[in-house]
Amino acid sequence: MSAAALTLSTAAVSPYDAAQAGPKYASAQMMLEDQIDATKERVDVANLKVSDTMKEALAEEEGVRLTVYRDVAGYPTVGVGHLVLPEDGLSVGDRITYEQALEFLEQDLAKAEEGVRNLVNDLPLYQHEFDALVDLVYNVGEGNVSERKSPRLNAAIQSGDYTAMADQLNYTTAAGKVARGLEYRSERRQAIFMEAAYEDPRAVEVDSAGRANL
Template identity: 30%
Template sequence: MRRTKAATMSVSALIVGMIALHEGYRGEAYDDGVGVQTIGFGSTAGVKRGDRTDPVRAVQRLAADATRVSQAVARCVGEVPLYQHEFDAYVSLTYNIGVNAFCGSTLVKRLRSTPPGYAEACREILRWNKAGGRIQKGLVRRREAEYALCVGTAQGG
């Protein structure tokens, strides 16, 4: 297995499923706990209080959102080659924390260093375990799963 440039990679079915499992499904818009209206499998763009969706539309939106996030991850990472499992872990993280947070993170700085700090970048995932300034058990579990995927020890990773 070889690392390839992130620009040539696309979101995998594995990570879309993993995101869906971590996010869970909600058919009606809800506050995510930090004031962001969310619907379906964690979609936030354009969501307003009272919005509704169904599982089919939610999966379609998740796939589109994950594709958009994967393109942003590729832009932020630049020319740094990655394994698919590393890329998938970064897409899952970015889907949850947002593109701006990911692109401005120490994780990306570690990846873009010379030589790339792959192990250090994967470890940075574990730091993103807070919402509203407090550690959240659900985020701790998600970050541990993303970290395992990133370092290649996850099942299927």
């Protein structure tokens, strides 16, 4: 399912919302007024939200499932990779509505965006770098990118070494085992961070006879 069908707004923070949000987003209004393009220069992460293109890539990776299932690590999951929480009141096999899936996605993206802001602090990012880090936090959880669990990633951030940051976006295990799907996702995440290349590297072309061109 294309993330475009999710009809979620990823517009930049509006001047009105920035003003209402207080000092944290005060610079967002200035960025909009000056027409700063985060695809061309790095900006303060307080001014960034995940892009529509990243949402589509995320939906491709996670899928959109309305029945609660167990992910590769055995955790109950639903919607667009939403980890079921006790307060959700859901068990494996339960179904949710499409609207609930959208709500979970909005909530989880907001948490992941905030997780990235906490991770990088005042280090400026391009839009595609921010997107890749949101995908990372969304996928592995903020706790797994902490200084204790991801010391090399944090060291790269603290030194402002973007190339070293890209090298540390490779998270491939679930429940202690390497998962091929996570290997592919890590490769894609690194391509997004380094080259703004959002395309699925697993995608294949099919000719008129239905043959895959590998």
